[in-house]
Amino acid sequence: MVPLLHIALLVLFMIIIYAIVGQELFKGKLHKTCYYIGTDIIAKGEMEKPSPCTTTGHGYHCTLNGTECRSGWPGPNNGIPHFDNFGFAMLTVYQCITMEGWTEVLYWVGEGLSPLAAREETPAHSLNKNMVLSGLGWPGFPNGGDPSGAASPADSAATG
Secondary structure, eight states: OHHHHHHHHHHHHHHHHHHHHHHHHHTTTTSEEEEETTSOOBOOOTTOOOOOOOSSSSSOOOOSTTEEEEEOOOOHHHHOSOOSSHHHHHHHHHHHHTTSSHHHHHHHHHHHTOTTGGGGHHHHHHHHHHHHHHHTTOTTSGGGGOTTOOOOHHHHHHHO
């Protein structure tokens, strides 16, 4: 039970760290989308969902005639995944490490800011997945979950 608690605390610590980094990098970036100029009608192509946009730098720019990128949109998925406050930032990072819709968050952040800036979620997902699997003794991971640090019998047999 205690090793599981340690893994849970480590995962919580990583979620907190990535939520803070996400807030610093992406606060307010997922609330702009393309509107028709002079109206509050969201501009989108046929069979498309609205997506975040940017007015400067890299990212998605409004390409339809008579449209502009401006704020006022709640955000993707009715404004749930965002980094504007700490609670929702933690929820968004949790969504990414559980792999439920994490690619959509990756693309939304890439469209709203920069494709390179969106790469915060990939290491968060990989680090947390590996920490949990190694701590739970998943075969093939270092120490096989043994808290003493000794190699598991499968590891020592493989190294011969």
